[in-house]
Amino acid sequence: MFGMSFYGWILMPAVILLAFITLYPCFWMIVMSLLKVSTRPGMKNEFVGLANYAGLFKDSLFLQGWVIQGKYVGISLVVEFILGFAIALFLNNLKRSANVITTIVLVPMMIAPVAVGFLYLYLFNSSFGWYYWFLRSIGILRQGSILGDMNWAVAAIIIADVWEWTPFMALIFLAGLKKVPLDQLEASKCDGAPPIRRFFDVVLPNMVSVIVIGVLIRFMDIMRYIDTIFVMTTGGPAGATKTVSYYLFDVAFRFFDLGRGAAHGFVLLLVTIIIAQAFVNIMKKKGVQR
Amino acid sequence: MFRERMSRRNFLSTAGKAALSGGLLVAVGGIVSKPKVWAGGSNEATQAAKKAGGADLWRQYAGTKLIFMSENTPPSSAIKARAKEFFDLTGMEIDIRQDVLSTVQEKVGIDLKGGSDAYHLNYAQDKPMGTLFADYWADMSQFMNDPTLPQDPEGYDLDKWGYRWLDVCGKFYESSKIVALPYDNAVAVMFYRLDLFEKYTKEFEKQFGYPLVYTKDTTWKNMLDFMKFFNTGKYGVEYGYGFQGLEGWAGQLDFQRPLYAHGEWQEWDMPDQFLGTRNPGPSRWGDDQSVMTLGKMQQLYKLAHPESLSWDWSGVNNAFQTGKVAMCVNYGEFAASVEDPKQSVAAGGKVGYGMDPKGEPSWIINGKKAVNATNYGIGGIAINGNLSKDMQRAAWIFTVWATSKPLQMSVLKELGGTPTRMSVLTDPEVVKAMKRPTTMPNALTYPPILEAVKAPHVVPGPKIPKWNEYATIQCIEIGRCMQGRQGPEETAKILKKKLDTMHGV
Numbered sequence: 001m002f003g004m005s006f007y008g009w010i011l012m013p014a015v016i017l018l019a020f021i022t023l024y025p026c027f028w029m030i031v032m033s034l035l036k037v038s039t040r041p042g043m044k045n046e047f048v049g050l051a052n053y054a055g056l057f058k059d060s061l062f063l064q065g066w067v068i069q070g071k072y073v074g075i076s077l078v079v080e081f082i083l084g085f086a087i088a089l090f091l092n093n094l095k096r097s098a099n100v101i102t103t104i105v106l107v108p109m110m111i112a113p114v115a116v117g118f119l120y121l122y123l124f125n126s127s128f129g130w131y132y133w134f135l136r137s138i139g140i141l142r143q144g145s146i147l148g149d150m151n152w153a154v155a156a157i158i159i160a161d162v163w164e165w166t167p168f169m170a171l172i173f174l175a176g177l178k179k180v181p182l183d184q185l186e187a188s189k190c191d192g193a194p195p196i197r198r199f200f201d202v203v204l205p206n207m208v209s210v211i212v213i214g215v216l217i218r219f220m221d222i223m224r225y226i227d228t229i230f231v232m233t234t235g236g237p238a239g240a241t242k243t244v245s246y247y248l249f250d251v252a253f254r255f256f257d258l259g260r261g262a263a264h265g266f267v268l269l270l271v272t273i274i275i276a277q278a279f280v281n282i283m284k285k286k287g288v289q290r
Numbered sequence: 291m292f293r294e295r296m297s298r299r300n301f302l303s304t305a306g307k308a309a310l311s312g313g314l315l316v317a318v319g320g321i322v323s324k325p326k327v328w329a330g331g332s333n334e335a336t337q338a339a340k341k342a343g344g345a346d347l348w349r350q351y352a353g354t355k356l357i358f359m360s361e362n363t364p365p366s367s368a369i370k371a372r373a374k375e376f377f378d379l380t381g382m383e384i385d386i387r388q389d390v391l392s393t394v395q396e397k398v399g400i401d402l403k404g405g406s407d408a409y410h411l412n413y414a415q416d417k418p419m420g421t422l423f424a425d426y427w428a429d430m431s432q433f434m435n436d437p438t439l440p441q442d443p444e445g446y447d448l449d450k451w452g453y454r455w456l457d458v459c460g461k462f463y464e465s466s467k468i469v470a471l472p473y474d475n476a477v478a479v480m481f482y483r484l485d486l487f488e489k490y491t492k493e494f495e496k497q498f499g500y501p502l503v504y505t506k507d508t509t510w511k512n513m514l515d516f517m518k519f520f521n522t523g524k525y526g527v528e529y530g531y532g533f534q535g536l537e538g539w540a541g542q543l544d545f546q547r548p549l550y551a552h553g554e555w556q557e558w559d560m561p562d563q564f565l566g567t568r569n570p571g572p573s574r575w576g577d578d579q580s581v582m583t584l585g586k587m588q589q590l591y592k593l594a595h596p597e598s599l600s601w602d603w604s605g606v607n608n609a610f611q612t613g614k615v616a617m618c619v620n621y622g623e624f625a626a627s628v629e630d631p632k633q634s635v636a637a638g639g640k641v642g643y644g645m646d647p648k649g650e651p652s653w654i655i656n657g658k659k660a661v662n663a664t665n666y667g668i669g670g671i672a673i674n675g676n677l678s679k680d681m682q683r684a685a686w687i688f689t690v691w692a693t694s695k696p697l698q699m700s701v702l703k704e705l706g707g708t709p710t711r712m713s714v715l716t717d718p719e720v721v722k723a724m725k726r727p728t729t730m731p732n733a734l735t736y737p738p739i740l741e742a743v744k745a746p747h748v749v750p751g752p753k754i755p756k757w758n759e760y761a762t763i764q765c766i767e768i769g770r771c772m773q774g775r776q777g778p779e780e781t782a783k784i785l786k787k788k789l790d791t792m793h794g795v
Binding site: 039040041060061125126127128143144145147148149150153230233234235236237238239242250253254255256257258 | 392395396399400403422425426535536537538541595596597598599600601605608609612614675755756758759762763765766767768769770772773775788
């Protein structure tokens with residue numbers, strides 16, 4: 001029936017369940033975003049149309065949250081990409097103990113983000129933090145505080161993110177490097193191409209799909225990521241680390257303004273989808289097969 | 291191998307049987323573990339309970355399991371350690387789940403607003419919880435004086451607790467409904483290094499013309515001098531003072547102290563600050579006093595430890611314990627850790643406790659008084675209003691037990707609690723413990739606490755339904771001002787605009 005195989009039918013309940021748990025909340029989020037959700041028992045929700053969306057664009061914390069989110073996501077992704085690629089190249093060229101070293105490199109991404117938050121909270125602490133002491137000792141840090149300073153606090157949450165998630169990028173890129181055709185590399189070697197030329201003309205073109213997938217997954221992840229910020233700075237000092245996703249948490253679960261929170265969440269989802277789609281389009285243009 | 295041995299029909303049949311068995315198992319398990327409520331619902335049961343009296347009243351819900359979602363505070367940990375005593379008395383199991391306040395807020399909020407009853411009892415911290423959720427908690431006045439329920443022999447009148455603490459955590463926007471009983475007090479007092487003050491008083495006097503002593507008349511202007519003196523690093527600490535301006539509740543309370551100290555300034559005019567109001571109207575931000583105090587606070591923050599905007603009570607306590615700062619305003623419950631030689635370089639009688647700094651008269655331009663502005667968090671126990679009547683009654687039994695004098699007294703003696711009953715705070719044994727040497731280090735903070743939590747020094751509010759949003763906005767804007775990103779006048783104007791917009795004014 002319906003041209004579906006036996007295995008298709010077997011999978012059907014799981015697919016229906018998955019669709020339900022994904023689409024149902026999404027549907028309710030959209031409905032809720034059009035309501036002023038009651039704040040007291042016995043009161044009814046009030047339909048307010050697009051007022052919650054209009055309100056977002058008058059909310060300076062929401063607008064400023066996008067700027068902070070842009071810095072946080074942009075800088076983290078670029079640094080993780082560069083470091084991840086470098087680490088992947090290093091691991092790919094290891095002759096001995098490659099498995100052991102790869103495992104060690106991957107450890108940070110296996111730690112719970114909240115634990116990473118606490119780790120960096122202590123490392124940056126001015127009373128007993130080792131990073132604080134180190135940065136002060138070598139003269140990079142002139143201020144008496146990392147997490148209490150508006151600029152340094154942003155740097156701190158980026159450093160924590162880079163530490164935890166660079167190994168993820170390295171792992172994806174390492175998998176990509178293993179798939180670079182050896183015949184092409186050998187041919188370029190025979191033609192006398194230096195290593196840098198080989199990297200840009202052979203390795204990189206063969207890695208485009210892996211790079212796009214790695215960056216896409218990481219991008220979608222970091223867009224909704226608040227765990228370490230929650231522990232390290234709670235969005236402060238003075239709102240300096242209050243990304244738009246952190247502010248969403250505030251609006252929905254601290255202010256309990258659920259209608260506004262739903263509108264906020266829907267806008268965040270839309271932006272994430274649009275940018276993710278742009279990545280997919282790049283993949284298609286480059287002729288990457290799905 | 292699996293594929294070869296099992297046909298599709300067999301596979302589906304086996305899977306179906308497994309699912310059926312699993313479902314039955316879950317259903318039976320649910321029946322077995324479902325709490326049994328044995329009395330209270332019907333008239334007959336109520337009459338029977340009334341007749342039985344005494345121990346039977348405590349045991350009428352034996353077999354019930356209660357879940358209490360609380361902040362990870364010392365009394366919650368202490369009560370958790372005594373859960374067996376509660377079980378022996380009532381036959382009820384109490385499961386105390388603890389977390390940081392923001393997580394408690396999130397979980398309890400979803401539970402209450404979703405019409406659910408996953409958490410039977412809630413930690414009712416006055417402002418961050420009560421202002422938002424009070425309407426969802428059960429009215430406890432229906433259980434008070436109910437002869438079919440156990441009652442506290444002292445009663446629950448206002449004077450049985452610290453100064454208006456029942457109003458602070460138990461009443462919101464109206465006085466007729468009581469939604470929580472006070473069980474945890476965290477009052478802000480000054481912690482200062484008495485040893486350093488005594489040791490360097492002459493040097494200080496040479497430089498500033500008056501002795502280095504801390505009294506209840508010490509003003510925020512004196513604090514500037516203390517900071518200048520200790521910030522030189524020559525006198526045993528790195529900085530004179532540390533604030534706790536971390537965004538959220540810590541920052542809101544911290545900024546409120548100097549603001550209120552100068553001319554009793556508050557954001558909104560309310561008929562009764564202890565009860566709060568649903569519609570506070572236009573904010574006072576932007577008036578001359580608010581701009582003046584913000585300017586002075588900028589000076590104070592400039593001299594305070596640079597971490598001040600990232601510290602909450604724990605952060606500043608760490609700094610005090612490790613000798614980074616000579617002074618900090620912190621909550622009484624931290625005395626136990628400060629006085630512990632294993633954790634603190636300030637232990638061994640080196641710390642003095644006093645009321646929070648007084649407003650500096652020359653900084654007041656609104657014609658009102660200078661006070662030792664003192665604020666707090668009074669945590670209560672509230673009952674989830676979504677519960678059935680029987681479960682609410684069972685939860686009341688726990689509330690009575692957890693806020694009783696004997697329990698508060700024993701917790702204070704053994705684990706360093708934060709009592710709320712006046713009978714405990716004025717008990718001769720506790721009064722004796724307020725002086726060194728003491729076996730109850732938290733009691734060392736009670737003399738300034740008992741003086742500071744009364745009018746005119748105490749500042750309980752603002753109790754408004756949008757408290758969390760207000761605290762966030764205020765912390766961000768004042769934080770920017772303290773970092774020198776915007777001036778006091780600009781900050782006050784922004785706050786006025788944002789807070790009025792928030793309230794639709």
